[in-house]
Amino acid sequence: MTNGTEHVIEVENLTKRYGELLAVNDLSFTVRKGEVFAFLGANGAGKTTTVEIIETLRTPTSGKVRLLGMDVTKKKRDLVHRIGVLPQGFCSFDRITVRETLQYYSRLVGCRNTDVEGLIALADLKDKTHEPFMNLSGGLKQRLGIAVALVNDPEVVFLDEPTTGLDPRARREVWKVLLGLKNKGKTTFLTTHYMEEAERLADRVAILSKGKIVALDSPGNLIENHANHMVLTLQSADASAPEIIRKIGFEPVHDNHRNLKVRLERADDVQKILNAIQEGGATFLGLDVRKPNLEEVFLGLTGEALHEDPADGRGAE
Amino acid sequence: MNLRVVGANLVVSLKTFYREKTAVFFRIAFPVLLILVFGTIFMDKDDRVFDLYVQDLDQTKASEQLVEQVHLGGKFKITPITPAASAIQYAKDHKLNLVISIPKGFEKSLMQRMALGDPGASVTFTVVYDPSASAAATKMQVLDLMLAEMNQEMSGKPPFIRSAKTSILAKKYRFIEFFVPGIIAMTVMTSSLFGAVNVNAELRQKGVIRKLSTTPITRTDWILSNILYQFILAALATMVILVVSYAVFHVSLRINAWLPVFVVLDVFAFVGLGMMLTRVAKEAESAAAAANAFMFPMMFLSGTFFPVEMMPAFLQKFARILPLYYVNEGLRASMVSVDHVASLRYAAVIGVFAAVVFVLGMMTTTLSEEAA
Numbered sequence: 009m010t011n012g013t014e015h016v017i018e019v020e021n022l023t024k025r026y027g028e029l030l031a032v033n034d035l036s037f038t039v040r041k042g043e044v045f046a047f048l049g050a051n052g053a054g055k056t057t058t059v060e061i062i063e064t065l066r067t068p069t070s071g072k073v074r075l076l077g078m079d080v081t082k083k084k085r086d087l088v089h090r091i092g093v094l095p096q097g098f099c100s101f102d103r104i105t106v107r108e109t110l111q112y113y114s115r116l117v118g119c120r121n122t123d124v125e126g127l128i129a130l131a132d133l134k135d136k137t138h139e140p141f142m143n144l145s146g147g148l149k150q151r152l153g154i155a156v157a158l159v160n161d162p163e164v165v166f167l168d169e170p171t172t173g174l175d176p177r178a179r180r181e182v183w184k185v186l187l188g189l190k191n192k193g194k195t196t197f198l199t200t201h202y203m204e205e206a207e208r209l210a211d212r213v214a215i216l217s218k219g220k221i222v223a224l225d226s227p228g229n230l231i232e233n234h235a236n237h238m239v240l241t242l243q244s245a246d247a248s249a250p251e252i253i254r255k256i257g258f259e260p261v262h263d264n265h266r267n268l269k270v271r272l273e274r275a276d277d278v279q280k281i282l283n284a285i286q287e288g289g290a291t292f293l294g295l296d297v298r299k300p301n302l303e304e305v306f307l308g309l310t311g312e313a314l315h316e317d318p319a320d321g322r323g324a325e
Numbered sequence: 326m327n328l329r330v331v332g333a334n335l336v337v338s339l340k341t342f343y344r345e346k347t348a349v350f351f352r353i354a355f356p357v358l359l360i361l362v363f364g365t366i367f368m369d370k371d372d373r374v375f376d377l378y379v380q381d382l383d384q385t386k387a388s389e390q391l392v393e394q395v396h397l398g399g400k401f402k403i404t405p406i407t408p409a410a411s412a413i414q415y416a417k418d419h420k421l422n423l424v425i426s427i428p429k430g431f432e433k434s435l436m437q438r439m440a441l442g443d444p445g446a447s448v449t450f451t452v453v454y455d456p457s458a459s460a461a462a463t464k465m466q467v468l469d470l471m472l473a474e475m476n477q478e479m480s481g482k483p484p485f486i487r488s489a490k491t492s493i494l495a496k497k498y499r500f501i502e503f504f505v506p507g508i509i510a511m512t513v514m515t516s517s518l519f520g521a522v523n524v525n526a527e528l529r530q531k532g533v534i535r536k537l538s539t540t541p542i543t544r545t546d547w548i549l550s551n552i553l554y555q556f557i558l559a560a561l562a563t564m565v566i567l568v569v570s571y572a573v574f575h576v577s578l579r580i581n582a583w584l585p586v587f588v589v590l591d592v593f594a595f596v597g598l599g600m601m602l603t604r605v606a607k608e609a610e611s612a613a614a615a616a617n618a619f620m621f622p623m624m625f626l627s628g629t630f631f632p633v634e635m636m637p638a639f640l641q642k643f644a645r646i647l648p649l650y651y652v653n654e655g656l657r658a659s660m661v662s663v664d665h666v667a668s669l670r671y672a673a674v675i676g677v678f679a680a681v682v683f684v685l686g687m688m689t690t691t692l693s694e695e696a697a
Contacts, residue, residue, distance in 0.1 A: 065538055065693070085541065093539035099532040101337055103344040108337075115333035116540040140344070156536070 016041050016164050016195050017062060022071035024057050024219075031057045033219035034071070039164075039197060044190050046206040047199040048306065049216030055199040056096055056168055058216075062197070063093050063166050076163060089117060092162035096169045096199075098153030102142035106133050106152055109141060110159060117160040124159075131155040131185055147178025151185055164195045171205060183208060203303040213302070217310040227302055234309060235300040240278055242268040245285075245292040252288035253281055272297075326545050334542070334550035335557075338524075342558065353562055356512040357569050360505065363630075364574045367500035375464045377401035378416070380426040382408050387432035394475070400467050412453045422458035423465065426451040438479070498661055502578055505570045506656035507629035512566065513559040513591040514623065514649055518616050520555050521599025525690060526612035529603075538692045548600075548687055555592045563588055583659030583668045590672065591652045594679035600686030623649040651675040 017039035024032040032054045039045040047055045060066045062073055064084040073080045075087055100109050107124060114122035128134055131151040136144065144152065150170055157165055170186065171179040179202070186209050189196060200206055206213045207227045214224040223230055242249060242260075245268045253260045253270060258281065260270045270281060278297055285292070300308075342348050377395070381388045396403045406415055406424065416424045428448055437446035452468075454461040477484055528534050537547070563584070570576045599616060606612040626640060627633070627650035633641050644650050655671030658664045 063539060088539065088541050091539075093536070095532065095535045095539060097532050098536060100536065101341055101533065103341045104337055108340070112333050112337050113540065116330055116537075116542050118327070118329065118541065153536075 014040055016076055017045075017197065018072075018074040019058075019062070020072040022058065022061065022073055023069045024054075024061060024066065025069045031219055032061070032068075035219075035221055037214055037221060037224060039195065041195055042193045043211040044196040044198060044209055046210035046213045047197075047216055048201065048203070048206045048213050048302075049199075050201060050310070053216040054219040055201075055216055059166055059168055059197060059199050063091065064088065089160060090163050092157035092160060092165045094150070094153045094157045094165075094167045094170055096172070098150060098156075100141045100149075100152070100156070103140050105138050105140050106144070107137045109152060110155060113156045114159040119160050122159045122161075127155040127158055130158070130188055132181070145178065147174050147181050150174065150178075150182050154182070154185055154189070158189075162194075164197065165189065166197045168199050169201070170198070171200070171202060179205075203301065203306060207302045215306055215309055222309045223305075230305050231299060231302060234305045237300065238272045238275070238278075238297055239300050239304070240270040240272055240281060241296040241298075242270070242285075242292040243294040243296070246290040248288065249285055249290040249292065252284050252290055256280060256284045268292075326543070326549065327541070330542050330546045331550040331553070334546065335553050338550065338554040339557065342554075352512070352516050352558055353565055356508050356562060356566055360501075360508055360566060360569055361573065363504055364501045364570070367504070373400075374402050375400060375460070375467065376404065377464065377468070378404050378406050378419075378421050378424040380406040380408060380410070380412050380415075380424060382429045383427050383431040384408060385432035387435050388427045391427065391431070391475075395468075395471060398471050400471065401464075412451060416453045416455070422455040422461040423468075424453040425468070426453070498577065499574075501570065501574045502576050502661055503632075503657060504630075505566065505576055505578060506660050507653050509563050509566055509588070510591060510649055510652040510656055511624055511629045512562045513588055514595045514652070515620060516558050516562060517555050517592045517595035518599045518602075518620060519613070520558065521551065521596045521686070522603055522612045522616045523609075524551050525600060525603035526606070527609040530609045534692055542692065544687075544690060544692055547692060548690060552592065552596055555596050556589065559588050559592050560585075578660040579663050581659060581663070583655065583665075583672070586672055587652055587655045587659065587668075587675070590675045590679045591649075593683045594648050594652075594675060597679065597681075597683030597686035600690045601682060604686075604689035623647050628653045648675055648678045651678075 015038040017037075019038070020036050022032055022035040023030070035054075035058060047058065049055045057066065061068050062075055062080060064075075064080045064087055067081055076090055078087060080087065101112075104112065106128065110122070110124045110127055114124065128137055131154055133148065133151060133155065136148060139148075141149065141152070154167065154170065157167070167186070171182050174182065183205065186196070186198075190209060196209075198206070198210060210227060212224065212226050213230060214221045215230070216222070223234060225233065241263075244266070249268055250260045250262075253268075258270050258272075258277070260268045263269050272278060272281075282295075342352075379392055379395075381392060392403055392405075395401055406412070412424045412426045415421070427450060431448050434446045434448045437443040450472075452465065454465060525534075528537075567578070567580070570578070598619065602615045602619070603612050606615045622643075624630075626636070626644050627647040628644060629649065633644045633650065636644065651671045651674045655668055655675060658667035658671060
């Protein structure tokens with residue numbers, strides 16, 4: 009194990025089996041104090057199982073997990089007072105208002121001095137304080153869930169898929185709250201299957217596939233180390249453009265926005281492609297050359313597509 | 326155990342109940358409605374007056390006097406039918422369940438019997454009835470009794486066998502006074518059973534228990550707060566039922582220490598059963614269906630709405646294995662007949678059942694996601 013004062017979470021050779029299913033396969037990693045650490049993986053990668061073991065909700069099949077210097081299998085009662093958890097698919101009592109929900113959880117964790125108004129402000133729920141939980145939208149529910157996770161001013165916050173199932177606008181509103189949390193220097197353990205979420209919020213990202221960590225680094229380093237190529241994007245290119253590009257030895261693909269993307273190994277390949285298109289008489293509206301993003305790194309490392317499963321949000325992975 | 330946690334949970338449960346209007350209706354208003362409806366139906370059961378349609382084909386002074394005598398008996402409100410009509414057709418056309426027809430020659434036969442002492446002189450009344458109407462059988466029984474009394478009087482001899490009725494109860498009780506304890510038992514049962522199922526299955530399915538499992542709340546805190554909540558609801562429902570019963574029907578029920586004993590045992594028994602059902606059927610819908618499967622036989626076969634003695638022998642035996650039967654009988658023994666020995670006997674049976682199922686329910690209830 010590494011230095012216990014610096015690392016608030018230490019996981020060593022963690023394995024979890026559900027019968028024949030190997031959900032978590034020999035994981036080892038640490039989370040430093042004050043950092044935002046993200047688990048990035050497709051559905052069923054083992055994110056929730058791992059985080060629930062660290063949160064003391066599940067017991068590992070084998071391996072060691074220390075949270076705040078304590079063994080999670082032996083010190084549950086001590087640890088629950090020091091951590092905050094937003095479980096996957098957070099839900100509360102339908103007819104209890106936002107303020108009452110925060111007061112309720114504050115009493116449960118034994119806090120006499122919870123700053124309920126401060127939490128309401130942090131989650132941007134000021135105009136919803138008297139609204140019952142059942143009347144809140146998905147995004148508001150998640151923001152309340154984050155506020156609930158903070159009622160005991162925890163040393164570590166676990167956020168399990170905080171934006172799953174939300175529309176893009178609601179997702180961005182939740183990110184705003186999470187960025188506020190990051191700016192406060194809270195140690196945060198985030199699980200997500202949204203690249204942009206991990207890229208925006210996390211200091212370090214562990215890419216998880218089939219219960220194993222396949223890469224762990226800062227988003228920038230992951231891209232730097234796992235993507236030593238460039239991507240040329242041609243916007244609204246002619247139908248003849250793909251054939252022209254193929255003739256000179258490249259393999260163009262269309263993305264979701266009908267743009268043409270070409271993987272380049274060398275910088276002068278850009279000029280080569282542009283010349284060929286000009287000579288072939290094809291046209292395009294604009295172009296962009298850049299390093300690949302985290303999504304492309306993820307695809308390259310795991311071979312798995314990340315997409316939202318509508319049924320997601322319940323049950324362990 | 327943490328009383329602060331128990332208190333917080335109790336407050337949330339009570340607020341949820343108060344704000345859920347359908348829950349208030351089904352747990353408080355519905356039993357009151359039952360009391361009002363059944364109480365009104367059976368309020369004057371003992372002094373009930375039936376409708377009787379009479380066709381007088383004789384149209385004489387004697388037949389007129391007979392009809393008047395039946396009317397004066399107080400059991401029937403007489404409506405005459407024209408002699409020109411066919412009694413059967415009239416009954417069909419007017420959907421009547423009982424029509425009695427006095428035959429032509431009634432006065433003549435009566436005179437033969439009374440004045441001339443001819444023992445062979447007799448008349449036959451035609452009774453047209455609808456066998457599908459349960460009221461017809463009751464009416465015919467009452468009518469037969471009245472006719473038997475008339476025959477007895479006409480014989481001029483006093484009856485040889487007479488009966489003297491003595492109630493085992495100190496005073497005369499009405500149907501409503503037997504009905505109210507049954508409604509209290511049933512209301513507490515449904516509230517406790519479905520309360521436990523809702524709390525444990527619905528909240529788990531929604532993910533609320535998943536969140537609670539990340540807090541310091543323990544299984545003991547959780548169960549204690551839920552049982553306290555059920556006690557409060559049971560006490561509230563019992564009070565409302567009794568207040569309505571006293572205010573509207575002026576019931577004469579004795580309230581003593583056995584009432585809270587049976588209510589508490591009722592709560593423990595059915596909260597325990599609810600917790601066990603939740604463990605077996607984890608989905609909220611299937612747990613509610615399982616609760617219904619237990620509740621309905623108990624509601625209808627354990628003597629809540631009608632006496633167990635009215636049922637066939639095998640169902641009477643079945644009723645005696647239903648826990649609600651012992652709550653019903655126990656409450657009646659304490660509130661109606663004030664029989665402390667019987668109350669103790671019933672309390673012992675339901676007490677043992679409650680202890681066993683509640684302990685099993687506690688053992689099977691968990692807040693842990695892993696064990697769920």
